[in-house]
Amino acid sequence: MNPVTPVRTYVIIWLILTIMTFTTYAVAQIDLGQFNIVIALAIAFFKMSLVIWFFMHVRTDNPLTKLFVFAGFFWMAIFLVFTLGDYFSRGWMPLGKFW
Amino acid sequence: MGQQFDSATFGMWVFLLTEIMFFGGMFGAYTVYRSMYPEAFASTSAYMNPLYGALNTAVLIVSSLTMALAVRSAHLDKQKALQIFLLITMFFGLCFLVIKGFEYHEHWVDMKVPLIGGHWNYSEAPQFAHQAQILFIFYFFMTGFHAIHMIVGLGIMTTIFIMARKGRFSPIYYTPVEVSGLYWHFVDIVWIFLFPLLYLIGHTRTIL
Numbered sequence: 001m002n003p004v005t006p007v008r009t010y011v012i013i014w015l016i017l018t019i020m021t022f023t024t025y026a027v028a029q030i031d032l033g034q035f036n037i038v039i040a041l042a043i044a045f046f047k048m049s050l051v052i053w054f055f056m057h058v059r060t061d062n063p064l065t066k067l068f069v070f071a072g073f074f075w076m077a078i079f080l081v082f083t084l085g086d087y088f089s090r091g092w093m094p095l096g097k098f099w
Numbered sequence: 100m101g102q103q104f105d106s107a108t109f110g111m112w113v114f115l116l117t118e119i120m121f122f123g124g125m126f127g128a129y130t131v132y133r134s135m136y137p138e139a140f141a142s143t144s145a146y147m148n149p150l151y152g153a154l155n156t157a158v159l160i161v162s163s164l165t166m167a168l169a170v171r172s173a174h175l176d177k178q179k180a181l182q183i184f185l186l187i188t189m190f191f192g193l194c195f196l197v198i199k200g201f202e203y204h205e206h207w208v209d210m211k212v213p214l215i216g217g218h219w220n221y222s223e224a225p226q227f228a229h230q231a232q233i234l235f236i237f238y239f240f241m242t243g244f245h246a247i248h249m250i251v252g253l254g255i256m257t258t259i260f261i262m263a264r265k266g267r268f269s270p271i272y273y274t275p276v277e278v279s280g281l282y283w284h285f286v287d288i289v290w291i292f293l294f295p296l297l298y299l300i301g302h303t304r305t306i307l
Contacts, residue, residue: 002104002277004174005167014164018157021294025153028299040295047291055167055284057108057277065109072116076123080130087131 002060013054020047104274111278115285122244122289129237129296139230141301146211147238151202152298155195156290162191163287170280173273178266181276185260188283192253199246211235238297245293248286255279 024043028036053059058069133140169184206212210220213232221228259279262268268276 002174004171007168007171010164010167010171014160017160017163021153021156021160024295024299025149028149028295037300040299044292044295048288051163051284051288051291055163056281057170061108062105065105065112068109068116069112072112072119075116076119079120079123080127083127084130084134087134 002057005054005057005060009054013050017047017050100271104277107274107278108281111281115281118248118285122241125237125241125244126292126296129241132233132237133300136227136230136233139227140234142224142227143231143234144298144301146206146209146235147298148202148205149298151198152294155198156294158191158195158198159287159290162188162195163284165191166280166283170273170276173263173268173276174270176270178263178268181268182260182263185256185263189253189256189260192249192256192283196246196249196253199242206235212239214239241293241297245286245289248289252279252283252286255282 020043024040027039027043030036032039052069058066061069165184165187169181169188172178172180172184203212207218210218212218213235219232221231224231256279259276262275
């Protein structure tokens with residue numbers, strides 16, 4: 001059984017999430033080149049972490065669930081890194097004459 | 100009961116991780132195509148209205164808050180508050196779908212629906228016409244699958260609401276509320292990533 005989280009915590013998390021939404025909207029209007037996507041994804045990742053940790057109660061879940069959630073996202077990261085690593089590194093090596 | 104609660108939560112997380120893989124595949128494909136055609140994606144994204152996107156993000160975040168409060172009410176045996184928070188959550192879920200419907204309608208009017216037998220015209224920037232179709236297909240599939248998840252979520256919430264009215268939940272047994280809350284928050288998380296990736300590219304004004 002999880003302990004009860006106070007309403008104040010939920011409201012504060014909601015406020016942060018809303019502020020982050022406006023921040024990401026505002027930052028997207030400014031041209032920062034490559035950093036636009038970096039900032040947008042960093043904010044999205046931060047928002048996701050808050051939702052998982054507080055709203056989804058992983059904070060108070062047992063260690064097995066925590067480990068499992070972490071492992072799931074870690075596996076997702078491996079999946080994305082390997083896929084993108086394949087696509088982005090194509091063309092780095094010149095093709096040999098005999099291929 | 101504590102052990103039941105833990106196993107149910109754990110089981111729900113197993114399901115949610117399969118959902119992460121499901122959406123992750125689409126996010127991965129999106130990233131690959133976006134890296135292939137960055138200019139076309141940025142120029143096409145101008146057809147997505149970021150105000151709608153931001154509004155919908157805010158709506159979903161509020162619904163997540165009310166969902167968390169509903170779970171809390173069930174945990175504290177506040178039956179009336181549980182029902183009210185569930186209704187508010189469903190209301191915001193419906194708001195989201197209505198706004199999404201308006202957006203889809205705008206795309207239809209703009210002739211930006213490149214699905215089978217579609218409604219498509221991209222004469223404004225013919226050099227990007229093919230790549231623009233790719234982005235719009237990603238857009239409709241990703242937001243469409245998200246919308247289906249929202250509709251399923253509304254169905255789950257209706258069931259939970261009916262169960263709550265019958266007084267099925269107590270501080271000792273409120274597992275269904277908690278578990279469906281997890282689902283609702285997960286759908287919110289998917290949107291948190293869809294919003295910047297679909298709406299917020301290509302709206303920059305150079306000021307630096």
